[in-house]
Amino acid sequence: MPDDKSLGNAYKNTEEGSFGVLNFRDLGASSADNAENRKYVKEGLIFRSATMDNMSQEDVDAFIEAHKINTILDLRTGMEGRDGLPIDKSFPTSALDSLNTSSLVDDDASSVKAETSEMYDTTGRGTLVRKKYRVDFAGKNFQRYCVFASCPFHLKLYIIYLMTFCQRKKAAYVIGKKVLTPMGVNKMYKEFATYCQAEIREALMVFTKPQNYPIEIHCTQGKDRTGMVSALILSIAGVPQDIIVSDYAKTQKGLAPIYDDMLEEVRRSGLSEDFAQAPPQNMRDLLDFLNKEYGSIDNYLDVIGFGKDLRDRVRSVICV
Incomplete structure (x- = not known):
């Protein structure tokens, strides 16, 4: 997975995307992209994208005004990203203590790490609380x-x-070349599903509280980790799998402006070219794996501790 520090200039110089954010889309609109024009998810509630680190302050202000984002779900590792950026003024990145998930769902005992910022609402409706939840998706369990x-x-x-x-950078290169490249993106998604279950549950918990919406999900490219969380959210909303696959495949076009830069960066990271691509087969195989291995995606969510009651909470907010 390329580092967004290395891709910064490429993101900044392109005119595509939303206010300097590449691979950006509304999951509500994306889920309605089908032959019947049926809507499954309300528009304006859940967005996905690549890194937001390259936004100017003007971009950030316009982005919030346009999409009313209240919560950012950042799925990157601690080694990714930069500090002191314009996005941090509205969604601070200074680490706070872990919050018990009772702050998200009153009767649940899990926990996530949150970073909050109170912003004054000039419309007179009171104080808005903008939040950033950081979930190290490919964290210690996956690494170990x-x-x-x-x-x-x-x-x-x-x-x-x-x-x-x-020599962390060199260690990352060795892991990329000797472990992740032989594994491949397709198998890596299945390994995510197996070894990142606690982190996936943490990410999904953010969607259980109505006050968190609208929510923006991102990692570095907005392809792998963001793609997997987005797929599970769409599945919870009852979106057919072919539409979920179609949403994932839009990443190929979403990252096209920086594809050459990504390709160079994945090579420098010891990774093969497929780590810069998002063919629909990757998502199709992941969904097939979950259905075969667990019986259904709902069963998988039950196994990781995101049961029907929690899924119903999400559905009550996002479904049309």
Whole structure:
């Protein structure tokens, strides 16, 4: 997964996207893109995109005014992103203590990390609270039980050596070349579903509270992690799988303005070219895997602890 620091100039210089944000779309509008023009998800409630780090302050102000974003769900790791950016003035990135999920759903005991900012509402309706929830999607569980566990002994020792001497970038390159590239994007999605269940649940919890909407989901490219969370939300809303696949495939066009830069960056990260692409088969195979392995996507959500009551809360807000 390319680093958004390296792709910064490419994002900044393109005229495509929404206020400097690439791969941006409204999941409500995307879910209605079908032959019957049937709507499944209300428009203006859930948006997805690539990184927001390259927005100017003018972009941020216009973006909030246009889309009324109240919550950002950032799915990147701690190594991704930059600090002190214009987006942070409205959605601060200073770390706060973990909030018990009772602040999201009163009867649930899980937790997520939140960052909040109170912004004065000039319409006279009171104080707005804009929030950023950061969920390290490909976090410790994925790194430990999938990436590190799949390394032969000598590679484990080498990675430990690199990390011990603070050569994190080189360690990331080795993991990209020796682990993730042989795995491939298609299989990586299935490994996400297996080893990132706690993180996926944390991300989905953000959608259970009506006050969080409208919500913007992003990672670096808005392709893999964002694509998976978006697919699960659309599934909860009853969107047919072919429409979910179609929404995912729009990423190919959404990232076209920076494709050459992405391609160069994935190579520098030790990754193969498929990590810069979003063919529909990736999402189709993930959905097929969930249905085959768990019986249905609802069963998968039950397994990870996002049961029917929680799904009903989401549906009550987002469904047409």
